[in-house]
Amino acid sequence: RTINTLALQHSVPVNGYPFKKGKSSLVYTGDTGPCESLLTLAKSADLLLAECSFPAARKGIDYHLTSETVGELAQVANVKKLLLTHMYPECELVNIQDECAKKFNGMIELAQDLKRLNI
Template identity: 40%
Template sequence: MRLTVLGGCGAWPAAGTACSGYLVEHEGYRLLVDPGYATLPKLLEIVPAERIDAVLVSHGHPDHCADLNPLLRARALGERPPAALPVYAPPGALDAVLALDRAGMLAGSFRLGEIADGEVGPFALRTFDLPHFLPNAGLRLSAGGSTLAYTGDTGPSGNLLDLAGAADVYLAEATYPEKVPEEDAAYLSSALQAGAVAAQAGVGRLVLTHLWPGQADEPALAAARAEFSGNVSVARAGLVLDF
């Protein structure tokens, strides 16, 4: 299994960056997870739009799904439009982004389904309800004996240990280094909290994502390492992990 980070900036893309976006590959199958703001240009540096096999969206905030629109445009308006792209998301999460174009413009370019436990290409998928401002699905993808666990955006939850349990890579939202503001504490996480979950769950590697725009990596890394003694990195465009 290979994970390629397209972007990991929270809220909006800072200069030269992209928001949440992850390409997950196994045996030639290309799965795009969370096509947030500015991720499509990063994706197109790696693979043509028509070569994406499916899309998973954790929740409906635009920093996690806005670039689904240009991805579908690139597929639907090209010289040889490919087959409909399977797209899976929580119910209603993509209503706004799919309404950006006139009715019928993207007809036939995608097939929308509810995200749920099952199989997506070669990947076994388990989903976990996690607390956020909108319905949010934590995603656990397994293939070839390897597992990637991804939180989307989340506050504290007992489900995180089940999501992350012994995963090879735990891709965890860490908007703040140590302390989440009180008004957001139920719906967002810190690097310190991500490190604690990684340690308890026995993951192989922790990758921090969704850092606040303009935030330096080191405070988040230091906070996570205070709890987790394993490998810790920050999700920046171009990071590639084979596991």
């Protein structure tokens, strides 16, 4: 099997990873800022497992996603479900899912250790 990755935007080299099985698709971002390659990678994914390091109030972040930027990206990419991970402690001070939902109309969940999802 082959995995075709795409380089994403970060302070060090990083890649995004798409996985497909049958008609189901999962895209994992790792650390990244908003970029065209992430939009390409996430296009029509059933599940986007994306970092969401900061709440929407943090502006001008180049190498990470905020709740607002990841929500907007998921909406534009026509993602079905968004699973948020890699949240810094300041994300606990707001409802990160509600912030994300201002830009994304699909389902939003927070990642948890050992959580299992059907795609």
